[in-house]
Amino acid sequence: MDSDKRRNIKTPSVKYALSMLLTVVVIISAGLLAFDAPIQILMFISILAIVPFMMGLGYNYKQVERSMTKSMSRALQPGLILLTVGILIGAFIASGTVPTLVYYGIEAISPRFFLVTTLIFSSLVALAIGSSWGSIGTAGIALMGVGATMGVPAGLTAGAIISGAFFGDKMSPLSDSTNLTPAVTGGELFPHIKHMLWTTVPAYIITAIIFTVIGLQYNTSSVNAENVNQLTGYLAEHFKLGLIPMIPIALLVTLLIRKRPPIPAIFIATAVGGLIAVLYQGYTFSDTIGIFYNGYTQESGLEIVDSLLVRGGLTSMTALIVLFLFALGLGGMLSDAGVLEALIASFSEKIQSTGILVFVTILVCYATLAIGGSIYFSAVMSGTLMRPIYERLNLSPENLSRVIEDSATQGGALVPWTGAGIFAASTLGVSAGTYLPFCFLALLTPLISMFYGITGLTMTKEEMKSNQKKPVNNQGQKKPNKKITSDYVV
Numbered sequence: 001m002d003s004d005k006r007r008n009i010k011t012p013s014v015k016y017a018l019s020m021l022l023t024v025v026v027i028i029s030a031g032l033l034a035f036d037a038p039i040q041i042l043m044f045i046s047i048l049a050i051v052p053f054m055m056g057l058g059y060n061y062k063q064v065e066r067s068m069t070k071s072m073s074r075a076l077q078p079g080l081i082l083l084t085v086g087i088l089i090g091a092f093i094a095s096g097t098v099p100t101l102v103y104y105g106i107e108a109i110s111p112r113f114f115l116v117t118t119l120i121f122s123s124l125v126a127l128a129i130g131s132s133w134g135s136i137g138t139a140g141i142a143l144m145g146v147g148a149t150m151g152v153p154a155g156l157t158a159g160a161i162i163s164g165a166f167f168g169d170k171m172s173p174l175s176d177s178t179n180l181t182p183a184v185t186g187g188e189l190f191p192h193i194k195h196m197l198w199t200t201v202p203a204y205i206i207t208a209i210i211f212t213v214i215g216l217q218y219n220t221s222s223v224n225a226e227n228v229n230q231l232t233g234y235l236a237e238h239f240k241l242g243l244i245p246m247i248p249i250a251l252l253v254t255l256l257i258r259k260r261p262p263i264p265a266i267f268i269a270t271a272v273g274g275l276i277a278v279l280y281q282g283y284t285f286s287d288t289i290g291i292f293y294n295g296y297t298q299e300s301g302l303e304i305v306d307s308l309l310v311r312g313g314l315t316s317m318t319a320l321i322v323l324f325l326f327a328l329g330l331g332g333m334l335s336d337a338g339v340l341e342a343l344i345a346s347f348s349e350k351i352q353s354t355g356i357l358v359f360v361t362i363l364v365c366y367a368t369l370a371i372g373g374s375i376y377f378s379a380v381m382s383g384t385l386m387r388p389i390y391e392r393l394n395l396s397p398e399n400l401s402r403v404i405e406d407s408a409t410q411g412g413a414l415v416p417w418t419g420a421g422i423f424a425a426s427t428l429g430v431s432a433g434t435y436l437p438f439c440f441l442a443l444l445t446p447l448i449s450m451f452y453g454i455t456g457l458t459m460t461k462e463e464m465k466s467n468q469k470k471p472v473n474n475q476g477q478k479k480p481n482k483k484i485t486s487d488y489v490v
Contacts, residue, residue, distance in 0.1 A: 009058040017342035020053045020334065024371075039417055040319065043326035050333050057337060064333065071332020074374065075324050077263070078419045082317045082324075084266040085137050085427065086295070088252075089312030091273030092141065093296040094288060096245030096281055099235040101142030102149075102308065106228060111150045111218040115160045115211040118143050122164025123204075129256035130174025132413075132420070135165035137427050138249055144428050145308040149228045152218060158430040159438025160211055162413050167204050167441055170196060170405055174259060177375055181404050184383030185390075187397030192405075195398035198458045199406050203444040210440050227304045234305045244280055248273035311429060320422040327373030327417040334371050335381065340364070344385050351389055358403055358453025361386050362446050365408035373418050378408035396462045406449040410442040 012020070024046045031037040031045070047068065054064045092098045109117055122143070126135035140161040147157030169175045173189060182192035235241065252269035256262065274292065277283045283291070291297075295313025299306050334340070344364065351357050364386060368378040382404050390400045412420030416432040425432050452458045 009063075011338055012057060012342045014342055014346045016053075016057075017337075017339040020050060020337065020339050021343075021367075023049050023053070024330065024334070040323045040326060043323065043330055043417065047326060047330050047333065050330065050337075054333060054337050059337075067333045067336040068329040069332075071328045071335070071372075072325050074377070075321070075328050075419075078374075078423075079321045079324060080263055081133070081266070082321055082419075082423060082426070083314055084263055084270065085133075085423070086312055086314050086317040087292045088137065088266050088270045088273070089141065089316075089427065090291040090295045091270045091277065091288075091312075092248060093309055093312060094277035094281060094283055094291045095248055095273035096239040096241060096276070097249050097273060098141055098145065098309070099239040100241045100245045101249075102145035103232055103235045103241055105142055105146040106149050106232060109146060109150075111152070112215055113212070114147060114150055114152060114218065115156060115215040116208055118147070118157060118160040119164040119208055119211050122161045123168040125253070126165045126168025127172045128168075129253060130169065130172040130176070130178075130259075131256060131262070132162075132165040132169035132175075133423055134253070134256050134262070135168060136161060136424055138252060140165065140428055144430075145231075148304060148308065149231050150218060152215075154428075154430045155434040156214065156438050158424070158428045158435035159440065161428065162424055162435060162439050163204075163207055163441035166410055166413065167200065170200060170409060174257075177379065177409050178405070180376060181379050181383065181401045181409070182397065184380055185387055185397040185401040185404070187401050191398050192401045195402045195458070195460070196405055198452065199402060199445050199448045200441075203441050203448055206444055207440040230302050231304050231308070234300055234302060238300075240280060245276060247276065307429070317426060320426050323417050324373060324419055324422055328377075331368075331372035331374075331377060335377075340368065340371075340381065340385060348389055352393075354393070354395070354399075354456055354459045355450070355454040357386075357389060357393065357395075358450055361400065361403045362407045362449065365404055366411060369408050369411055369418060370415055373415075375409055375412040375418065375420055378412075379404050382408060391462075394462050396460045399459055403449055403453075406445045410445050414439060414442055 027046045027049060028039070028042045031042040032039070051061075051064055054067070055061070059067075089098075122135050122139055125139045126132050129135065140158075143161055144154065144157055148154065170178060171193060172178060173193065178193065179189060182189055239245070248269045251272055252265060255265035255268065270292070274288050277288045277291070278285055291313065293314050295311055295316050296309050297313075299310055344360075347360075351360060361382065365378055365382045368381040369375065372378055372381065383400065386400055387397075390397070412418050413424040414432065414436050415421050416425065421432050424435070428435070
């Protein structure tokens with residue numbers, strides 16, 4: 001019976017698919033720009049607006065609901081990670097971990113080289129543990145506090161942290177996204193990482209130079225001595241600093257390096273942080289549980305102290321999880337309706353050059369990132385949709401996987417409603433709009449990728465095997481693929 005209902009569902013025309021996509025874009029952009037409406041409400045309105053479009057294609061309400069909830073189910077693991085990270089931040093503050101990192105970081109890092117040091121340090125942490133989220137949630141929190149005392153704008157500091165974290169994540173063979181992308185495109189892990197060096201390394205060097213030049217304007221005279229004295233004085237007076245508070249973060253990094261699952265690793269580090277808060281910092285058990293739930297809420301009356309310490313807790317992540325759920329639900333509806341497939345199929349045969357191909361791939365990556373709200377969704381969709389075109393042009397899988405990483409992975413934190421964007425903004429305490437202009441690595445890498453696409457440099461060809469020749473027509477020319485199909489499973 002259900003198969004009969006599926007047969008009655010129509011494939012959207014290009015105009016119909018475009019009207020669905022434009023409806024969502026208009027609702028979100030108009031709501032943000034004209035009414036400054038919460039993004040969660042705009043996502044909810046967009047979901048309601050897409051329902052009649054899907055019913056116009058032959059879907060009944062149950063099928064529409066299934067499309068939405070099936071996609072929302074993918075928010076379970078990242079949602080749990082967000083909740084546990086909220087608890088972890090509160091634990092890291094109460095245990096003295098964050099205060100210790102900030103206190104000694106202020107004394108150790110020169111203001112002139114703070115930004116480039118932040119970039120490199122975040123890169124090394126992410127490279128070691130294979131996680132941009134892990135780097136942002138550990139080193140990133142402390143570095144934001146250090147940057148604030150040095151008078152560095154929060155957006156700049158966050159941009160350096162995010163750039164470094166995503167570089168290390170991309171280059172690490174331990175990273176889940178780095179393993180997923182070549183699997184989707186038909187490539188292999190280490191050839192994929194090697195091929196990424198052509199785009200990522202030049203972009204990283206330029207990014208480091210930019211942060212170094214910007215950082216030169218900050219020196220000892222730019223540091224607000226009163227703010228520094230207030231912050232360090234408060235931290236030294238209200239927390240016991242030293243090696244013991246560093247145990248939770250050392251434990252977390254160790255567990256992640258050893259490829260332990262992230263949620264249990266965060267739980268363990270949180271529990272240890274809670275024990276240190278009770279046994280070493282002097283909090284009661286009841287106070288510590290309250291910090292786990294509501295975050296660190298003991299306001300000092302000093303703006304620089306409160307901006308660093310009053311944060312965290314399970315409840316701090318609930319609005320972000322609502323946004324993530326709505327974003328994934330909307331993405332699932334547009335995906336099941338075949339919106340992107342219809343748009344790409346309309347012009348796929350016209351793509352005959354690597355320059356146009358790379359440009360279209362980047363657009364598809366950003367579109368699927370915005371629609372699906374997830375780097376993983378974008379990687380799977382982009383790889384599935386674009387892979388036949390790369391094969392038709394006899395390009396090796398590493399070309400496609402590199403472009404996906406250059407745009408979808410790097411751009412994850414630039415879209416406010418993606419999992420990466422939500423996590424970065426909430427953890428660092430800076431909105432995506434504030435740090436986006438300073439995420440130089442994510443902005444530069446697609447441009448370098450486009451340069452290679454236009455010039456053909458590094459766009460390696462697939463070596464044809466004698467027993468795997470492509471079919472030819474009567475004139476001896478390769479038959480082009482006439483239709484793009486999608487059989488991905490998320």
